[in-house]
Structure formats: C-alpha cells, structure tokens
Amino acid sequence: MLPLKQFQDFIEQQELFKKDNRILLAVSGGKDSVLMLHLFKAIGVDVGVAHCNFNLRADEAQRDENFVKMLALSLNLPFYVTHFDTKKYAAENKISTQMAARDLRYNWFEEIRVKEGYDFIALAQHQNDSVETVLINLVRGTGISGLHGILPKRNKLIRPLLFLSREEINHFVDHENINFVEDSSNASKNYLRNKLRLDVIPHLQQINPNLEHTFAENINRFAEIETFLNLQVEDLKTKLLLNKPDGIYISIEGIKTLKPQKLLLYELLKSYGFVEPVVAEIISALDKQSGVKFLSQSHQATINRDDLIISKIISTENEHRVIHSNESSFEFNGNQFGLSFSDDLKFEVSKNKIFIDADILLFPLIIRNWQNGDRFIPFGMQTLKKISDFFIDEKVPLHLKSNIPILVNGNGEVIWIAGMRQDNRYKILKSTKKVTIFELKIN
Template sequence: MLPLQRFQDYIEQKQLFTNGNRILLAVSGGKDSVLMLHLFKAIGIDIGVAHCNFNLRADESQRDEHFVKTLAQSLNLPFYVTHFDTKKYAGENKISTQMAARVLRYNWFEEIRISHAYDFIALAHHQNDAVETVLINLVRGTGINGLHGILPKRDKLVRPLLFLNRGEINNLIDDNNIAFVEDSSNLSTNYTRNRLRIDVIPHLKAINPSLEETFNQNIKRFAEIEMFLRLQVNSIAREIISAKNDGVYIPLQKIKSLNPQKLLLFELLKPYNFIEHVVEEIINSLNKQSGIKFFSPSHQATIDRESLIISKIDFIKHQHKTIHLNDSEFELNDNYFKVTVSEDLKFEADKNKIFVDYKILQFPLILRHWQNGDKFIPMGMKGFKKISDFFIDEKVPLHLKVKTPILINGNGDVIWITGMRQDNRYKLTKATKKVAIFELKIK
C-alpha cells in the first residue's frame, strides 16, 4: 500500500502546493521518480510527465525514454521529452558532464512549466539525497546555507519525497510491485555522490543506523539557524547599508565594528556574489589606502575614503558611441544625451548641460569612458590638467571614474567630462555664431 496520507501530510506541512495547482513531474524512470509519479496519480493531482534524454548511456538512454513514455501513456498523462548533446554542451562551457546535465534539465523543465501552464516542478529527491548533499557541501567547504541540504521548496521547484529515505522507497517499490528502470551509472564510483553513497555512508550507518533521521533533524536545526542569521543580517543591513544612484555604500567603521566580522560581512555581501576569500581580502584591506577594488562575477567593491562602495558591473570600459553630424540623441550605458543646435547664444549654468561653439566641432564625435592619459583644460583655466587628477580634486569615487562618459571631438580633444566640467577651448566666445547644446539625462 502506498503511504498516501504521509505524502499528503508532508505536502500540506511544507505548503508545497495546493490541490488546484498543476504539477510537472521530472521522471527519469528510476525508483524514486516512478514512485513519486504513482503517489501523485493516486491522490488525483493534475500532473504532466517530463523526461530528459541526455544521450550518455547509448541504448540504455533510449530504453529509459521508452519506459517513461509508455508509463505516462498508460496513465493517460501528458508526456514531454527532450534530447541533449550533454557532452558537447559540457565541453563548450568547460563544465563537468554532471553540471551540464543539471543546467540543461532545469532550464528545460522551466521552459515546459511556463509554456504548458504548470505551477510547479516536482523532483524526486529523498532523505538520503539530502544527507549526501550536506556531506558534499562539508567536504567542498560551505557556509551555513550549505548545511540545510535540499530544501522541500525553492521558487517553482518542490520535493515531495523528502519524508522518505532510500530504504523506505525500495520497500514500497517491492511491496507494490512497481516497475522501474535501473540507471547503470548509479553503480559507478566515478561520481562524488555515488562514492559517498557506496563507500562512505554505509560506514556512517554502521555507527548510527538511524543516520537519515538524525541528518533530517540536524537539517531542520541548521535551517532554523540560517533563518535566525538571515533575520539578524537583514536588520544590520537596514542599519548600515545605504543605497544611492551609483551603488550601495557601507561605512568602513561599521564594517570594522561587526562581530563576528567575517561571517556578517560575508552574509551582507552575498547578494552581490562575493565569495569567502574575497571577503577576507576586503577585511584585510580596510586600513589600507583607498582605491583598492574587489570583484565578483556581477559586482565591483571599492574601498573609498569612508565607505565600501558596491556597484554593478554593467559596462565595458572601452565601450564607445560614435556621434554623427545629424544625431539629435544618443546613449552610453545608463547615460542618455540630447543635442540641439541653435543660433540663440544663451547660456545656462547647469552641470548637466554644455554650450559649445558649433564651428569648432569635428564630426563624428566620440562618447567613451575615461582612459589613462586623458587630459583637458577645465573651464576657466588656461593649462591642461589630467582627468585623473581632476577626479581626485573633485573627490570622485573610484568606481564612478571608469563609468563617467567623456565627450571627444573628432580631433581627439576632450570636450566634456559629462555631468562635471566642460573644456575651456570649447566655450562660447564673441565670435560664436552657432551653439551646440549637449544635455545629459540620467535614466
């Protein structure tokens, strides 16, 4: 007999979904996913079956696909299948075959979920999978979030078999005479998870026969500790982090007073994808000169005079825009510009506008980011000044220096450090007949 009441109780307890939801089941053909399929069918939930053929096991992969398709048809369920060249994808993206399979299947599951109006994707992970995940995370190194194992629900993914362990699943398959297919790769110790399952966990179970239940309880405790830590970090973030147009600011003195410093700063910077050893480098550099930069895949952290400034990496340093004679508007990253030409020689004192003697412009103009060696004659001055020195004098944060567009004349002269200062050579004079007005509008 299937444990339908336990299954339904777990779904309700973890609030995985409601009776009115449509659920897409990821079914490989193995014991776990086939049992999950029969449980769902028995409680009358609206479901569909999705199967990935990774083409990694020759005839066995085709056998698995045929089995799952036949099973879905026998139960009168919608069936979706896809085929991947997994090894090619792994090679092109320089990742392991296992990681390639993971990326490919989750992306495809989500495509099917959206295109066929399913509410959630059900995966057949069980308690032993959670144990193995915690052990893998511990061996590789992990923060506290790696200790909660596999969550019952994350975004659109649900795992309704986490109330069962592998032994219980094996017994249910045997007792209910449920057909399945065996993946021969599960017996290979070439994979980390398999080595743990085959070589390590049996020794742990010899010490603690109730290993799965012990880990299940530990995982619950770790999840609660993680929740408590997240509440504390959110409270600290509200107190010390300031969001501004150009990034996120964290006062250096506040970072120095954090206790425990490394743990809390790591959690504060986690949304910006900074890894642990980079956080250590930031801490070790707090008392050094300003200007030191640190990078995550998505963000840049700059130690400025009084703050750690986090800004998104959303630009290319040498990106540029060509401005032609008849262009009336143009943009570079988040900076939008308008240009008008007039014979009305009026002038406004506005840092986001410049008024240029039109006759000395040489098209096409170039809008690009600051580069080492750039120099100009600031408005009101007679001699050249390096733009790098100008930035220092104006106390421009370092992370903004490389993001500030510079308007360049066709002859290579700097016309304008946008939003800051015009070059004195391009000001209006008594001889000016026509004026070009450049205006910066920040999106």
C-alpha cells in the same frame, strides 16, 4: 501498503501544493520516481508525466523511455518526452555531462510546466539524496546555505519524497511489487555522488544506522539557523547600508563592530558577487589608504575615507565611442546624450548641458573614459589643469573617476567632463556663428 498518510502529511506540513493544483512529475523510470508517480495517482492529484532521454546509455535509455511511456498510458496520464544531445551541450558550454543534463532537464520541465498549465514540478529526491548533497557541499566548501541539503520546495520545484529514505523506498517498491527500470550508471564510481553513496555513506551508517533521519533532523536545524541569520542580516542592511546615486555606502566603523565580522560582512556582500576570500581581503585592508579596490564579477568595492563603497562595474568593452556630426543622440557607459545645433547664441549655465562654438569642433569626436594624464582648461580659467587634480578638488569619489565620460575633440583636446565642467577653449564667443549643444540626459 503505500505510505499515503505520511505522504499527505508531508505535503501539508511543507505546504508543497494545494489539492486543486496540477503537478508535472519528473519520472526517469527508477524506483524513486515510479513510487512517487503511484503515490500521486493514489491520492487523486491531477498529474502529468515528463521523461528526458539524454542519449547517454544507448539502448538502455530507449528502454527507460518506453517503460515510462507505457506506465503513463496504463494510468491514463498525459505523457511528455524529449531527447537531448547532452554531450554536445556539455562540450559547447564547457561543463560536465552531469551539469549539462541538469540544465537541460530543468529548463525543459519549466517549458512544459508553463506550456501545459501545470502549477509545480515534482522531483523524486529523498533523504539519502539530501545527505549526499550536504556531504558534497562540505567536501567542496560551503556556507550555511549549503548545510540545509535539498529543500522540499523552491519556487516551482517540489520534492515530496524527502520524508523517505532509500531503504524505505526499496521496501515499499518491493512490498507492492511495483515495476521499475534500473539505471546502470548508478553503479558507476565516476561520479562524486555515486562514490559517496557506494563507498562513504555505508561506513557512516556503521557508526549511525539511523544516518538519514539524523541528517534530516540536522538539516532542519541548519535551515532554522539560516533563517535566523538571514533575519539578522536584513536588520544589519537597514542599519549599515546607505543607498546613494553613486553606490552603496557601508560605514567602515560599522564594519569593525560586526561580530562575527567575516561571516556577517560576507552575508552583506554576497549578493554583489563577492566571495569569502575577497571579503577577508577587504577586512584586512580597512585601515589602509583610500583607493584600494576589490572586484567581483559585477561590482567593485572601494575603500574611500570612512566608507566601503559598493558600485556596479560599468562594462569597458567599449572604452570609447566615435561621434559623428549627423547624430542627434548617442550612448556611452549607460549614459544618454543629446547632440543638436542652433543659430541662436543664447546659452544656459548647466553642468549637464554645454554650448560650444561649432566652428572649433573637428568631427568625428570621441567620448571615452578618463585616462591618467588628461588635462583641460576649466571653464572660466586660463591655464591647463590635470583632470585628476580637478577630481580631487571636486571631491569625486575614487570609484567614480574611471566612469565619468570625457568628450574629446578631433584634435585630442578635452571639450567636456560630462556632467561637471566644460573646457574654456570651447565657450561661445562674440564671433561665434553657430552653436553645438551637448546634453547629458538625466532620468
């Protein structure tokens, strides 16, 4: 008999879906997915069958497609199929064939789910798959999250066979005389997962014949530990992370009190793209001179006096932008600016708005990032001053200096440190006939 009660109990315990939900089944034609299809059909859930042909095994791949199609038709179920040029996709995206197949199938499953109105996508992964995943993560290196193996439910993906081992699946398929097709690539040791399944796990099973169930219990414990850790980290975020307009401030003294320090700081910073080796470097630099920076793909962490400041990295693809006199607005480094002209010589004092003698300007102008050696004459003064010194006087945080836009005249003179100070040489005089107005627009 099929393990219908265990199947339904697992679905209820894990809250995988509701009785009236529609489920899209990913069916390859192998034992696991075919058994899953028969279990769903037996409990009367509204399902459809989706099959991917990756064009990797020539005639065998077509055989699998035909088998699944006939199986779906014999059970009067909707059938969806697609063909991929997997090797081409892998080459174009510079990833392995396995990763290409994974990306392609998950994207397509989601497309079909949305288009055809299914609530969830069911995958036929079982306990042995979860064991292999944990071992792969351990071999490659992993955090706590890599120890819980394959989760029964993640967003719209459900895995209702995780209560079964491969041996149990084989037993039910053989006992019920269920037809299936065998994927010859499962015997290839070219893939890490297959090497573990064929060479490593049999030796572990000699030590522990109940390896799958032991791993299942351990995985549950790791999942609970991860939940506890996440709760602790969320509590730490409310205590240590201070959101300011220019970034997220974390007290260095607060970091020093963390125990275990590396683990907790990594958990605090990982959502900003920082990996463990970089977190270790940050910890070793906490007592060093201000200005030390550490980078992830999206953020920078700057040690600045008493705080570690996390800020987004502004793209430097365009380190400067040309401004023409016929533009009424322009953008630079995520900042919006307005440009207008007036014959009215009235002006207002504002850091975000400057009024300039139009006759002094030499278009096109340049707006760019601050550079070492930049100088200007601050409004109200008569002598040149290094902008770097001006930043120090204004107590501009180190991590913000390189992001402040600098407006430069056609002759190379600095006109304006945007949002901070205009150059005195470009102020309105009694002789001024026309005014050019630049405005930094604040949302």
